[in-house]
Amino acid sequence: MRCVWCGEDLDRKVSWRILLGLAAQRVICDTCQAELVPITGELCLTCGRPLSKLKPEYIYDHDCSDCMKWRTSEFGDVLKFNRSFYEYNDFMKDILALYKFRGDVEAGRVFSAIFQDEIKKSYAYVDYVIPIPSSLERLYERGFNQCEVWIEGTEFHEKPILCRVNHEEKQSKKSRAKRMNRKEDMFQLLPNVTMTGKACLLIDDLYTTGTTLHYAAKTLKHAGASHVCSLTLCRG
C-alpha cells in the first residue's frame, strides 16, 4: 500500500482492530496526516471558526463579527450553524487542487470517511444531506461534483434536491449595480421535492465568507425547510 497523496510506502501494520473491522486501513502516511490541522478549541458557535485566531474586538460573546453581519442582513439566521473539519492551510490547498482541478477523485475520497462518520454521529436527525451542486458547465468540465463524492454509496446520497440557477442571459440585461448586489438566488429547488418541515445538512469543501452556503440555506428555508446547517471540509 502506498499513501494516496504522496505515494510513500505505508508500513504494513495490520492490527487486530483493522482485521475486526473496528478501525479502517490507513490510506495516507503519517507525514501527510501531520500536515492536516484539525479545528479545535473554542469555536464561533455559528460559523465554526476557531476564536483563538481572532482579535478580541471581533468576538461578540460566542460569535464572530462576520456572523453578526449575516444575522443582521436580509439572510438573518437561515443557516443555523456551520462546522468545519480542518484549517485551510497550504497543504490543504494543494490537496484540493489535486482533487478539484486535476480531477484526482481518489485523492479527495480520503475525506469520505470523516464526513460519513460525522454525519452518522452528529447529524442523524436531518432529513436531507445536500452537497452544494456545481453548475452544469463546471460539472462537465470536472466530470464530478467534489462534495457529492464524499457521500457517494451511502444512504444519505439521494436524488438531487438543489441546482444552480443559470443567470447567463439575464445577467447581461441587468445594470452593473444590480449585478453587483446580486439579489437573485444562486440556487433553486428541483421540481417534485418536498421541503416543508425538513431538516437539511449542506456539504461543501470550503467555508470562506459563507456566501454560497447562505444562498443555499435561504433557498431551502424559503421552500419550507425547518432547519438548515452545514458541514465543510475547511474553514478558510
Place this chain on the structure above:
Amino acid sequence: MRFASLQLNNSTVLIPEQLSPTQDSSLLHPISYYKSFPLQPIGKSFKPNFQLLQVLQGKHLLIDEIPFPLLDLHAHYLNGFIHIEAGLQFKEGELTCIRCGSKRSFSSFSCARCKTKDCRYCRNCIVMGKVSSCSPLYSASASFQPKESSISLEWTGTLSSGQREASQAVTRAIKRNEDLLVWAVCGSGKTEVLFRGLEEALSQNKTICIATPRTDVVLELFPRFKKVFPSIDLSALYGGSSKDSSRFVISTTHQLIRYKEFFDVMIIDEVDAFPYNADSSLQYAVEKSRKKTSSLIYLTATPPKSMIRNRQNIVRIPARFHGFSLPIPSLTWIGNWRKKIEKEKLPSILIEWIQQQIDDRKPVLLFLPSIKLIDKITPLLNEYIQCEGVHSEDKDRVNKVMKFRNNELPVLLSSTILERGITIPNVSVAVIGAEDDVFTESALVQIAGRAGRSKDYPDGSVRFFHYGKTNDMIAAICHINDMNREADERGWLK
C-alpha cells in the same frame, strides 16, 4: 466524452455526443467502449487548418489541451487528418494508459461526462491532465514540414581527440537512424559532442529531442544550445513551461508523454539518473515519442550494466576535455560514525581532513546518505566551520549552491541530489558513510567526477569515509582506474 458509432461510406466513424444526430443513450458510449480506431480516408477536397495540424502534429493530446473547437477537430478527423483513440485501452489483457503506459494505478469515479458509474482514470500521469475511460487522445496523422530558416552552427571551439571520435559516431548514428551509447567520463564535454550531429539533423529537417530526467538539466542545457543554434526555434519543456510545437526541444522525460511518433533524433542525457532509471512509464514515453525509424542516443558517465550488455554501438570518451587523468578516490575508515553522531560528536579524522582542505583554500563538498543525517550533522559541523546542507526538498537549494559557488560558503553538505552536473573549481569532495546502499558504483563515480574538472585545478581530492568497504566502493575505484588506463593507452592524457 461519449461517442456514437455510425456507418458512413462503408467505414465506421465515431461522432462525439455533442455533434451526434442521435441522442439515444443506448447508442452513446465512452470512447473506451470501442475497440478499433481506424484512420478515415483523406478527404481530397478538404482544406485543413495548418495551425490546428501544427498543434497536433506528433502529439498525443487530451481535448482540454487543444485550443480549437470540437467541430473543427471532428471535421479534420472525418477527413483523415486527425487520428483519435481511447486513452485507456486493454493491451495484452491489461488495462493500459495509452498516454503514459502505466498498467497500474487506476482509480474510478462516477463520471458526469460519460454518465457511467465506474469511469476509470490513470493516477500515474494525472498531473499532466486526466486520462479516463471516456477521454479520447488526439494526434495529427498527416505530417507536414514547415521550412526552417537557414541552419548555422555558431560554435568555434575545438574538440578533444576523444570528443572528435564520439562526435563522428553521433553524426553517423543520426544519419543512419541507429542507436548509440556515448559513455563519456565526467568532465569530458559530452554536450559539445552533439553539435555536429545535430547540425546535420537540422539540415535534413529532422525533429530532435534532448531529454533528461531533471528540470535543472533542461534549464542548464537550453541556453547552451540556444547560443550555438541561434537561428533555430528551440524550446524547453518541463513542468510548468508552456506547450509548444517546435521541431527541436529540450525536455524532461515526463513531458514526452504528450508526444507520439514525432522525433527523428532522441538523445537521452543522464540516462541512468533518477527517476528515469526507476520509472518504466518514462521509458515508455521516450519510446512512444520517437518515430519507428529514428536514432536513439544515450549519454552518461555511468551506464548501467544492462545497457552495456547486448549493445553493439558504444563509443567511449575515457579522457577529460583538459587531458588530465580522473582523480582516484582514497578510502578512510572512520569506525561507527553513526553512533558517534548520535552522541553529537563528529569523527576527528573527518574534522582534520575538512580543516586541511580549508587551510589549502579549497571549497568542500560533502555527500551524505540521507536528509536526516544532513540535518543532524550540519549543526554539529557548524561548531567548527560555517556550513549549510541542501537536499531535494530544500526550497532554498539554488541559493545555497550559489553561495557555495561564489566562495561565500566554505562547506556544503548534500544528498545525492548534487552528484551530477555541478562544477566548482578546485573543490574537494568527500562521502561520509560511503558504505550506505544509496552510494552505488555509479553514484560514487559521479561524485568523484565533481573533482578536478577545471583545467586550472585538475587534481582535486576525493575521499570516501566509511565503516567497512563495499563492493560498490571498490567497483567505483576500478571503474575510474580503467578509464584512466584506457585514456593513457590511447595517448589522450597529458
